[in-house]
Amino acid sequence: MMKTGSxxxxxxxxxxxxxxxxxxxxxxxxxxxxxxxxxQFTKFLAGRVDSFAPLVSAAVSGDSVYSRIYAAVSDIPYxxxxxxxxxxxxxxxxxxxVGNAMARNPTALIxxxxxxxAADGGLGGFTPDLQIKRDLLKMEGKRRRG
DNA sequence: CAACGTGTTCCAG
DNA sequence: CTGGAACACGTTG
Numbered sequence: 001m002m003k004t005g006s007x008x009x010x011x012x013x014x015x016x017x018x019x020x021x022x023x024x025x026x027x028x029x030x031x032x033x034x035x036x037x038x039x040q041f042t043k044f045l046a047g048r049v050d051s052f053a054p055l056v057s058a059a060v061s062g063d064s065v066y067s068r069i070y071a072a073v074s075d076i077p078y079x080x081x082x083x084x085x086x087x088x089x090x091x092x093x094x095x096x097x098v099g100n101a102m103a104r105n106p107t108a109l110i111x112x113x114x115x116x117x118a119a120d121g122g123l124g125g126f127t128p129d130l131q132i133k134r135d136l137l138k139m140e141g142k143r144r145r146g
Numbered sequence: 147c148a149a150c151g152t153g154t155t156c157c158a159g
Numbered sequence: 160c161t162g163g164a165a166c167a168c169g170t171t172g
Contacts, residue, residue, distance in 0.1 A: 065168070084154055094167040095154045103153055104169090118154070125153030133153090 005035030009045045010135060014109070016041060024058045026107040028132055044109065047139050050078035057107040065093050069101040076115045079140045083119045095119075103127060115140075 002019045006029075013032040017025040043049040059070040072090040076082050084095040084102075091098070102113040103125070114136040118124040126133035 088154090088167090094165090096152065096165090097154095097167045097169090099153045100151085100168065101153095105153095113153080116153080120155085123153090127153075130153090 003035075004033065005037040006032035007037045007042050007045065009132070012129070012132060014041065014045065018055070021054050021056055022058050023052075023055050023107050023110050026109050028108060028128055041109070050140075052110050055110060057110040059105065059107050059111055065091065065097060066101050066104075069093065069098055070105070070107075070111045073102075073111050073113060073116060076112055081115045081117045081137070084116055084124065085119050087116055099124070109136075 002017060002024070004015070004017045006013045006015050008014070009028070012028045013030065014037070015025065015027045015029050015032040016023065016037045018038065038055060040049065040052045040055055044052060057070060057074065060067055060074060068091040069087060072087050073082075075090075076087075084098045088095040088098045098116070102116055105111050105113045108114070114126060114133045116124060123130065123133055123137075
């Protein structure tokens with residue numbers, strides 16, 4: 001049975017929908033319905049854990065290009081960043097597609113799209129607010145590659 | 147089926 | 160450093 005809840009991250013709310021260990025949706029929103037979320041979220045957002053295990057994103061299932069991209073992004077270690085091009089190479093596709101996939105990423109955080117940055121050292125983008133990406137990377141103690 | 151839009155990149159000026 | 164073409168793929172007409 002599908003459950004829904006929310007928790008806070010700065011001025012934003014994190015809306016979460018999940019079923020068992022499979023997370024179907026994680027979105028940053030202004031306002032969200034009240035409700036508990038798995039402890040992994042509150043701990044992660046507090047910087048107390050670096051993993052969501054045993055939770056997994058529903059987006060990585062399947063064998064489409066997008067699922068390969070989400071899987072590749074999920075492999076990026078905590079605190080590290082990769083470029084759109086590197087993710088594209090890992091998923092055997094084009095950087096442009098990676099950007100498109102990230103923009104439609106249904107499960108933020110679990111699929112750490114905030115760790116995907118532009119090749120020129122820029123941050124790239126983030127929906128709904130780039131500031132969230134900055135805050136997340138800052139929290140993880142952003143270091144270039146390693 | 148053709149055209150467009152992307153959280154990009156890379157190669158010329 | 161700025162400008163433009165190309166790339167793969169989903170969405171839209």
